[in-house]
Amino acid sequence: MSRIISPHTPRVTVVVGMHWGDEGKGKVIDYLAEKYDVIARCQGGPNAGHTIYRGGKPFVLQLVPSGIFYPAKTEIIGNGTVINLNLFCEEVKKVRELGGNLSGLYVSDRAHIIPQYIIDKELQRASAKGIDTTKQGIGDSYAAKANRIGIRVGDLAKPFSEVEALVKNALEELGVSGDAKAIAEEQIRLYKFVQENTGGVVQTSYLINDLIDVGRSVLVEGAQGTLLDIDHGTYPYVTSSNCTAGGAATGLGIGPDRVTDIIGIMKAYITRVGNGPFITELGTPDELARERALKPDDPEALELRQKVLRGEADPYEIGRYKRILGQEFGSRTGRPRRTGWQDLMLNDYATMVNNLNSVIVTKLDIEDEFPELKIAVSYRTNDQKVPELPTDLNKWKGIDPVYLSLRGLGNMRGAKSFNELPDQALSFLEILESSMRMRKKNLRIIGASVGPEREHLLMRAA
Numbered sequence: 001m002s003r004i005i006s007p008h009t010p011r012v013t014v015v016v017g018m019h020w021g022d023e024g025k026g027k028v029i030d031y032l033a034e035k036y037d038v039i040a041r042c043q044g045g046p047n048a049g050h051t052i053y054r055g056g057k058p059f060v061l062q063l064v065p066s067g068i069f070y071p072a073k074t075e076i077i078g079n080g081t082v083i084n085l086n087l088f089c090e091e092v093k094k095v096r097e098l099g100g101n102l103s104g105l106y107v108s109d110r111a112h113i114i115p116q117y118i119i120d121k122e123l124q125r126a127s128a129k130g131i132d133t134t135k136q137g138i139g140d141s142y143a144a145k146a147n148r149i150g151i152r153v154g155d156l157a158k159p160f161s162e163v164e165a166l167v168k169n170a171l172e173e174l175g176v177s178g179d180a181k182a183i184a185e186e187q188i189r190l191y192k193f194v195q196e197n198t199g200g201v202v203q204t205s206y207l208i209n210d211l212i213d214v215g216r217s218v219l220v221e222g223a224q225g226t227l228l229d230i231d232h233g234t235y236p237y238v239t240s241s242n243c244t245a246g247g248a249a250t251g252l253g254i255g256p257d258r259v260t261d262i263i264g265i266m267k268a269y270i271t272r273v274g275n276g277p278f279i280t281e282l283g284t285p286d287e288l289a290r291e292r293a294l295k296p297d298d299p300e301a302l303e304l305r306q307k308v309l310r311g312e313a314d315p316y317e318i319g320r321y322k323r324i325l326g327q328e329f330g331s332r333t334g335r336p337r338r339t340g341w342q343d344l345m346l347n348d349y350a351t352m353v354n355n356l357n358s359v360i361v362t363k364l365d366i367e368d369e370f371p372e373l374k375i376a377v378s379y380r381t382n383d384q385k386v387p388e389l390p391t392d393l394n395k396w397k398g399i400d401p402v403y404l405s406l407r408g409l410g411n412m413r414g415a416k417s418f419n420e421l422p423d424q425a426l427s428f429l430e431i432l433e434s435s436m437r438m439r440k441k442n443l444r445i446i447g448a449s450v451g452p453e454r455e456h457l458l459m460r461a462a
């Protein structure tokens with residue numbers, strides 16, 4: 001095959017979450033997508049919920065890459081993802097109603113499907129309950145893939161008897177009952193819907209490599225976050241895919257050296273959904289479990305606000321007020337997210353395992369009412385410094401964070417450019433940046449967001 005190879009190296013940018021997901025990647029991608037030709041998802045599935053705003057209204061995308069509302073982009077859902085075709089078809093319909101560009105959306109024939117029997121299996125497993133998964137069958141679908149009983153989207157193009165046999169075999173191996181014929185029929189019907197309503201189901205690794213060869217730029221949209229990575233996260237309290245930058249290569253079928261830059265996304269504070277260690281957590285999971293979700297204008301929230309402003313709130317109340325202001329309730333599941341202070345140990349780790357070039361800090365405005373801010377600068381156990389994030393979960397239990405206290409960040413709602421941020425906010429970012437530079441010399445914080453809409457993302461001049 002003769003191909004015209006572009007003389008210049010196009011940008012291939014990977015965007016990853018630095019903590020436990022929900023860092024605001026959707027909004028950042030929505031902003032950056034304009035500058036790229038191709039936007040791709042490489043891992044995860046309907047556990048993700050990327051909130052973007054259209055005309056002031058929030059819209060949650062689960063699988064479709066966040067650039068879908070720009071005209072003339074190619075969007076790829078890569079081989080490393082897992083797809084619930086039912087949910088995916090619903091999402092496609094919703095995107096179409098809102099005017100998204102579906103003819104440029106391609107789905108990998110190697111991505112694995114999540115039929116209902118996989119979800120049922122996950123719901124039965126006590127261990128999945130202990131992790132507090134999103135109950136979408138994500139882990140059990142990746143497990144089926146590893147056990148060679150998974151079904152790939154492309155398999156649904158086979159003759160009916162072969163598809164039925166694949167389903168039958170999976171049901172037997174999993175020890176669950178089900179009507180293989182009906183399941184196969186449904187999955188094939190959904191497959192046909194995808195074929196008819198998107199660019200189609202193709203070998204996306206050929207597609208993406210060809211596009212890069214002819215000079216097209218690519219933006220890879222990571223899902224979840226570094227500490228939820230199956231290899232590098234707080235195992236077993238993790239998801240089941242590689243959310244770190246390496247996942248972009250395996251999840252799309254591109255060589256790692258195709259990637260030209262890696263952007264880490266963090267919030268000004270940290271959140272986590274589900275169980276597992278969280279050193280700088282404000283309050284306890286028990287307190288959280290008793291909590292009622294509040295909107296910022298609820299009388300109870302306003303009372304809490306007064307307490308925070310007077311500096312009389314306890315750690316749980318500070319965390320709760322961050323949750324209310326930041327509306328930290330799961331975009332997929334509605335669960336309240338655990339909240340905590342910024343943590344330089346985690347940032348250093350995320351910088352290292354992703355080899356970040358740049359960082360964007362979101363939701364800076366949520367901090368502006370708080371009279372005080374803390375940053376964990378190091379970890380100690382029995383007065384000994386803990387130099388590395390432990391692999392052993394038991395070792396997380398004895399860790400005490402060492403905090404640096406800062407004055408509140410100041411009001412930044414009117415800021416129209418990065419340099420207009422209040423001095424306190426700029427010095428907060430400076431502290432974060434200089435600590436990550438100890439790991440990666442030229443790393444830069446390239447932007448910060450002060451609100452939910454695209455124009456609230458303030459990029460820093462080069």
Ligand code: IMP
Binds near residue numbers: 139
């Ligand atoms: P799973 O991905 O459904 O297997 O869930 C495993 C863990 O990852 C749970 O603690 C989830 O809450 C967490 N998780 C999965 N996806 C996301 C996400 O997009 N944002 C935040 N947490 C997530």
Ligand code: MG
Binds near residue numbers: 021022048050051
């Ligand atoms: Mg999310």
